[in-house]
Amino acid sequence: MIPYGRQSIDDDDIAAVVEVLKGDWLTQGPHVEQFEATLAETVGAAHAVAFANGTAALHAAAAAAGLGPGDVLATSPLSFAASATCARYVGATPSFVDIDPATLNIDLTAVPDGIEALVPVHYAGLPVDLSALASRPRVVIEDAAHAIGARTPDGPVGNCARSDMTMFSFHPVKTVTTGEGGAVTTNSEELADGLRRFRNHGIVRKPEEGEWYYEIESLGFNYRMTDLQAALGVSQLGKLERFVTRRNELAERYRELLAELPIELPPAAPPGWRHGHHLFPVRVPDRANVFDRMRGAGVGVQVHFVPIYRHPLNADLGVDPADFPNTEGAYERLLSLPLFPDLTESEQNEVVARLEFAL
Numbered sequence: 001m002i003p004y005g006r007q008s009i010d011d012d013d014i015a016a017v018v019e020v021l022k023g024d025w026l027t028q029g030p031h032v033e034q035f036e037a038t039l040a041e042t043v044g045a046a047h048a049v050a051f052a053n054g055t056a057a058l059h060a061a062a063a064a065a066g067l068g069p070g071d072v073l074a075t076s077p078l079s080f081a082a083s084a085t086c087a088r089y090v091g092a093t094p095s096f097v098d099i100d101p102a103t104l105n106i107d108l109t110a111v112p113d114g115i116e117a118l119v120p121v122h123y124a125g126l127p128v129d130l131s132a133l134a135s136r137p138r139v140v141i142e143d144a145a146h147a148i149g150a151r152t153p154d155g156p157v158g159n160c161a162r163s164d165m166t167m168f169s170f171h172p173v174k175t176v177t178t179g180e181g182g183a184v185t186t187n188s189e190e191l192a193d194g195l196r197r198f199r200n201h202g203i204v205r206k207p208e209e210g211e212w213y214y215e216i217e218s219l220g221f222n223y224r225m226t227d228l229q230a231a232l233g234v235s236q237l238g239k240l241e242r243f244v245t246r247r248n249e250l251a252e253r254y255r256e257l258l259a260e261l262p263i264e265l266p267p268a269a270p271p272g273w274r275h276g277h278h279l280f281p282v283r284v285p286d287r288a289n290v291f292d293r294m295r296g297a298g299v300g301v302q303v304h305f306v307p308i309y310r311h312p313l314n315a316d317l318g319v320d321p322a323d324f325p326n327t328e329g330a331y332e333r334l335l336s337l338p339l340f341p342d343l344t345e346s347e348q349n350e351v352v353a354r355l356e357f358a359l
Contacts, residue, residue, distance in 0.1 A: 007172040070092075078331065094308075104281070105128045111137075118140050124304070148276060201220040244274070297358070303334055
């Protein structure tokens with residue numbers, strides 16, 4: 001089976017983890033600090049705070065921003081559920097804005113006034129053009145789970161040039177992996193301090209009372225990343241440029257190979273931008289049949305995503321799918337093709353041949 005995504009692990013990645021196993025720290029130790037410093041430097045942010053996973057990172061971002069009951073957080077419905085459930089975790093209310101069918105990203109021109117927070121999702125790795133946001137909510141948290149290594153005219157995604165915080169995910173199918181893992185970048189020292197407290201039970205150290213003394217001043221969680229994960233992450237970040245370049249090469253080759261097929265190719269990055277290409281989502285007719293035939297032929301295609309408002313968890317929001325024609329139209333046809341740095345041209349040719357036969 002050719003999977004839709006897969007981690008790229010080399011001997012130096014393994015060696016980095018083995019080195020930690022032979023050392024004194026397994027959990028929150030010096031490698032976490034090194035990973036955070038490397039990530040912050042890579043994306044051009046003042047601070048990076050590592051978490052156990054991307055969902056934990058979004059939860060922490062919502063909490064550090066002070067969101068709570070009575071606040072409305074808007075996001076794209078074409079994303080994984082965590083883009084919206086981060087609002088529920090802090091007692092706020094999620095809401096949805098339809099996508100732009102040309103980009104598959106949230107339509108910023110349709111974001112309503114008066115909301116407290118916005119979580120724009122860089123779908124498939126194509127950055128949202130945040131300069132198009134006419135009225136800025138108090139809090140903007142970029143969901144860049146798909147977009148590490150992507151760039152806009154403002155610089156690397158994650159530098160928070162037009163946002164308060166940016167969340168990254170390091171799940172194995174993402175461009176850079178720590179196994180499970182996530183992080184939030186920000187240019188605010190206050191937000192960074194809040195993020196660090198939140199991931200560590202709300203603990204505040206008070207050495208003036210004794211080196212052993214601490215107090216828990218606010219509700220927090222154990223959302224810490226381990227040194228094992230962080231060591232892998234540092235090694236992987238050193239390959240980010242190579243990984244993103246290869247993903248873009250494969251995406252361009254897909255465009256050439258698929259140009260004559262009766263499908264809709266995913267949007268490309270505008271001139272002067274760089275796509276992260278976590279996914280290569282095409283839009284096909286009779287998606288269910290094509291999905292089954294591709295899977296049956298050994299190609300692990302996937303669908304990204306079931307619109308968040310369709311999940312029973314969100315039934316209380318009273319969302320009518322008919323109010324989101326662009327999201328519904330995309331969802332009915334979307335199919336993610338295999339895309340990862342170690343995908344060979346032979347495997348890619350096989351994917352294209354199977355897709356042509358399945359259509």
